[in-house]
Amino acid sequence: MPLNTVFGVLCALALARGRLPGKALLNAVIDLPFAVSPVVAGLALILVFGRGGWIDDLPFQVIFSVPGIVLATIFISVPFVVREVTPVLQEIGDEQEQAASTLGASRWQAFRRVTLPAIRWGVAYGVVLSVARCIGEFGAVSVVSGKIAGETETLTILVEQRFQNFNLAGAYAASALLAFIALATLLAMTVINPRREDDA
Amino acid sequence: MIAVRDVRKSFGGFVALDDVSLEIPDGSLTALLGPSGSGKSTLLRIIAGLEQPDAGAIEIHGADATGVPPQRREIGFVFQHYAAFKHMTVRDNVAFGLTIRKRPKAEVRSRVDELLGVVGLAGYHERYPNQLSGGQRQRMALARALAVEPRVLLLDEPFGALDAKVRTELREWLRRLHDEVHVTTVLVTHDQEEAMAIADHIAVMDQGRIEQVGGPCELYDRPANRFVMGFLGPVARVGDQLVRPHDLEISAEPAGGARPAVVARVVHLGFEVRVELELEGEEAVWSQVTRREAEQLDLAEGATVWVRTAAETAVPA
Numbered sequence: 399m400p401l402n403t404v405f406g407v408l409c410a411l412a413l414a415r416g417r418l419p420g421k422a423l424l425n426a427v428i429d430l431p432f433a434v435s436p437v438v439a440g441l442a443l444i445l446v447f448g449r450g451g452w453i454d455d456l457p458f459q460v461i462f463s464v465p466g467i468v469l470a471t472i473f474i475s476v477p478f479v480v481r482e483v484t485p486v487l488q489e490i491g492d493e494q495e496q497a498a499s500t501l502g503a504s505r506w507q508a509f510r511r512v513t514l515p516a517i518r519w520g521v522a523y524g525v526v527l528s529v530a531r532c533i534g535e536f537g538a539v540s541v542v543s544g545k546i547a548g549e550t551e552t553l554t555i556l557v558e559q560r561f562q563n564f565n566l567a568g569a570y571a572a573s574a575l576l577a578f579i580a581l582a583t584l585l586a587m588t589v590i591n592p593r594r595e596d597d598a
Numbered sequence: 599m600i601a602v603r604d605v606r607k608s609f610g611g612f613v614a615l616d617d618v619s620l621e622i623p624d625g626s627l628t629a630l631l632g633p634s635g636s637g638k639s640t641l642l643r644i645i646a647g648l649e650q651p652d653a654g655a656i657e658i659h660g661a662d663a664t665g666v667p668p669q670r671r672e673i674g675f676v677f678q679h680y681a682a683f684k685h686m687t688v689r690d691n692v693a694f695g696l697t698i699r700k701r702p703k704a705e706v707r708s709r710v711d712e713l714l715g716v717v718g719l720a721g722y723h724e725r726y727p728n729q730l731s732g733g734q735r736q737r738m739a740l741a742r743a744l745a746v747e748p749r750v751l752l753l754d755e756p757f758g759a760l761d762a763k764v765r766t767e768l769r770e771w772l773r774r775l776h777d778e779v780h781v782t783t784v785l786v787t788h789d790q791e792e793a794m795a796i797a798d799h800i801a802v803m804d805q806g807r808i809e810q811v812g813g814p815c816e817l818y819d820r821p822a823n824r825f826v827m828g829f830l831g832p833v834a835r836v837g838d839q840l841v842r843p844h845d846l847e848i849s850a851e852p853a854g855g856a857r858p859a860v861v862a863r864v865v866h867l868g869f870e871v872r873v874e875l876e877l878e879g880e881e882a883v884w885s886q887v888t889r890r891e892a893e894q895l896d897l898a899e900g901a902t903v904w905v906r907t908a909a910e911t912a913v914p915a
Binding site: 493 | 646647648667668669670671673674675677679681682683684685686694695698699739742743746752
């Protein structure tokens with residue numbers, strides 16, 4: 399989760415402020431997870447990191463392990479942060495950052511003291527949205543995780559497995575927990591959203 | 599002194615500044631005056647370091663500042679749309695530059711109190727920018743810029759977003775403030791009246807070039823060319839000369855060098871009276887006379903009068 403916040407904000411900065419030549423391409427790639435089925439995304443990760451993939455000589459295991467799950471989740475959820483933060487950045491413009499720089503602030507100081515506080519509710523909302531997305535995520539994670547019980551299981555996968563094994567009571571218990579977390583996230587969203595709109 | 603030497607800047611194919619050189623004396627209040635697109639804001643942003651020139655150099659107080667980033671130029675910059683830090687109180691906005699410089703807390707507090715007093719915002723410490731009017735926000739922005747004791751104060755159309763009445767008040771106030779603080783100030787404006795009202799020096803710009811630099815009276819009375827003449831005030835064309843409407847002398851009797859004209863219309867604007875005249879074989883011109891002159895001449899529509907120009911203010915058409 400901290401990872402996708404950092405990536406998300408970085409991508410949003412690049413999109414809103416940067417003068418990259420490949421901006422249009424980056425913009426399109428960000429939307430990819432919205433369009434591509436999560437299962438395909440999972441398979442793509444296996445293609446890259448799995449045995450015989452492009453990068454399979456890392457010192458630690460990626461696929462069928464925790465890093466794989468994290469990667470899959472980031473891939474699925476980063477767009478939510480980016481899509482929330484980019485318009486806020488564009489809306490506030492860069493005048494405040496310029497004002498900070500004429501007052502003696504370095505780029506990092508300007509970002510930390512001026513930009514970040516100005517976009518904080520946009521970031522928070524994006525993060526909560528992506529939490530919501532991650533909790534429900536099944537496709538990509540089920541492909542890369544290998545569903546090793548007690549090790550690389552996410553809650554959603556647990557529900558599915560118990561259900562498949564006719565352990566209905568267990569499935570319901572896990573589902574109830576999942577539903578509770580989802581409700582809590584929704585609550586967080588309703589709290590944050592009005593503040594986010596105040597900022598804009 | 600701020601020296602701008604042979605600065606060029608283009609954006610894509612558009613040449614914003616075309617070999618501009620300018621010297622701004624210490625302690626002066628200089629206006630960069632020109633229509634939109636004349637390059638005046640770009641020049642100001644290059645002095646601030648917010649833009650880099652394609653060629654040329656900027657010197658601030660004798661030291662080359664061309665490659666120096668804005669945070670190390672010891673400048674204060676005020677933006678047209680205030681650029682207030684919305685999530686900070688007025689106090690934190692004004693204190694920003696001092697906090698960045700890690701000044702002791704007590705010093706920051708007393709300096710902020712002092713400045714808010716100077717700009718007339720005492721007691722507004724804990725407000726947020728969205729609780730202030732436009733004029734108050736701009737005064738807060740000025741206090742914020744002055745807090746770090748800049749060597750140069752740069753103002754980019756600072757009153758452009760305010761309504762006419764507040765604009766006039768604030769510019770009088772800025773002039774008085776400048777007389778107290780004496781910091782070298784450069785003001786960008788497209789409003790010739792604003793420039794004439796507060797600046798000691800005016801650089802008139804058009805299409806990326808500086809057309810003329812001088813004091814307000816000098817520019818008004820001795821414009822270097824038609825553009826400067828037309829931009830600084832109204833113009834009447836008589837024969838092959840351009841003159842100010844108030845420099846047309848009207849008399850009831852023929853006089854040396856005067857030409858006959860027919861009064862087409864008389865418009866009373868309080869103290870000022872505008873007389874529209876038709877000279878033979880030329881476009882109509884208007885002249886500005888006082889109410890008393892109009893009464894003495896007994897100006898009436900259809901009457902014939904004699905017109906000549908006070909030649910020293912004229913520019914060839």
